[in-house]
Amino acid sequence: GQNIDQPTEMTATEGAIVQINCTYQTSGFNGLFWYQQHAGEAPTFLSYNVLDGLEEKGRFSSFLSRSKGYSYLLLKELQMKDSASYLCAVRLTLSGGYNKLIFGAGTRLAVHP
Amino acid sequence: ETGVTQSPTHLIKTRGQQVTLRCSSQSGHNTVSWYQQALGQGPQFIFQYYREEENGRGNFPPRFSGLQFPNYSSELNVNALELDDSALYLCASSLYGNSPLHFGNGTRLTVT
Secondary structure: OOEEEOOOEEEEEOOOOEEEEEEEEOOOEEEEEEEEEOOOOOOEEEEEEOOOEEEEEOOEEEEEEOOOOEEEEEEOOOOHHHOEEEEEEEEEEOOOOOEEEEEOOOEEEEEEO | OOOOEEEOOEEEEOOOOOEEEEEEOOOOOOEEEEEEEOOOOOOEEEEEEEOOEEEEEOOOOOOEEEEEOOOOOEEEEEOOOOHHHOEEEEEEEEOOOOOOOEEOOOEEEEEO
């Protein structure tokens, strides 16, 4: 089966750095995505890794190690608006050539002053 | 650039009824996927449409069906609603291939 694990909840202080980990056991890996989801809203795309290493995008960075089945999302200079759920998702390419995302349950991040 | 739009935003139905949810894809996107997100969980893949045909399906029963139209908009139909169908239904569009999914704000379905 497909399995994606991430911590259920995390808390952090405004201005700090937080790292959200994600481990996965899937078949047909074709990239790992991070999405941010505020309560009652749509998931919004944050970052994407298909090769090993670090991808940096402003205050957000994401890292991937395919051999370890591991990724993390790093959020720097935390702001109150970063309080949200962060979803780790693995893209699988299946027979017929179509892609689908398998999501973890999400990590609820609470940023406090 | 117009994003993904879904309608309605909220819906309350009774067990056994049927429901149709609608989605307009982002401009230029030709692929639509539907996901079900239960409270406190990540989205679960229902199916994907490309060129008006279903070309991928998750672990959902046949009473979940869909359509894609020539303008790439899409519908999700659920027959014989069950209480466990209560969830946020997300539509996502993309270009066929390896582009990221862009999600709409979802339809919150409550089955009583």
